[in-house]
Amino acid sequence: NAGVTQTPKFRILKIGQSMTLQCTQDMNHNYMYWYRQDPGMGLKLIYYSVGAGITDKGEVPNGYNVSRSTTEDFPLRLELAAPSQTSVYFCASSYSSNEQFFGPGTRLTVL
């Protein structure tokens, strides 16, 4: 099993550009999550999904959108990138309320 994979690993965006961060898991987990981690800080939940077709906002959803058309994939969309969105983004998955398995992260810089 590859676990949770994220692409790209690094990305630099200009203000106002859009992009999609990809996340895929092959563990057949029903729950998936997107977090951001600012320098020296803990993780903050952006969006999560409890199954295909179901998504919900976390603590810091503004400026982001998600979709969950399949169990495996949970892409995160940034429509109008802003410098405040410079962060490391982690995707995670879990089976119900069990421990979350994290991807390696995507380091995003918005200039």
Next chain:
Amino acid sequence: AQKVTQAQTEISVVEKEDVTLDCVYETRDTTYYLFWYKQPPSGELVFLIRRNSFDEQNEISGRYSWNFQKSTSSFNFTITASQVVDSAVYFCALSEAPGYNNNDMRFGAGTRLTVKP
């Protein structure tokens, strides 16, 4: 809303010392889960332990042990005989009332542990 506080921002110890990382949480739910994760310098997040609110038994796993006390809303983590490889940022996290359409997880700000040789 739930909240996790890790008051220790940074801790530095010398190898073989014991060290305790504090975690205090707030929740209005009676059913919840507590977690500890490790983030080594390489950046990935590694799961260490999960504890549900109905299980107050302390747990030991090798050099790691966890002390869960509902009376003080604390879930502290102790590393015995620390090693350089234990150097990392450690996060405590809380998940309230897990279930359908409600699986919000909150992380503390983390404690950076440095173990010097």
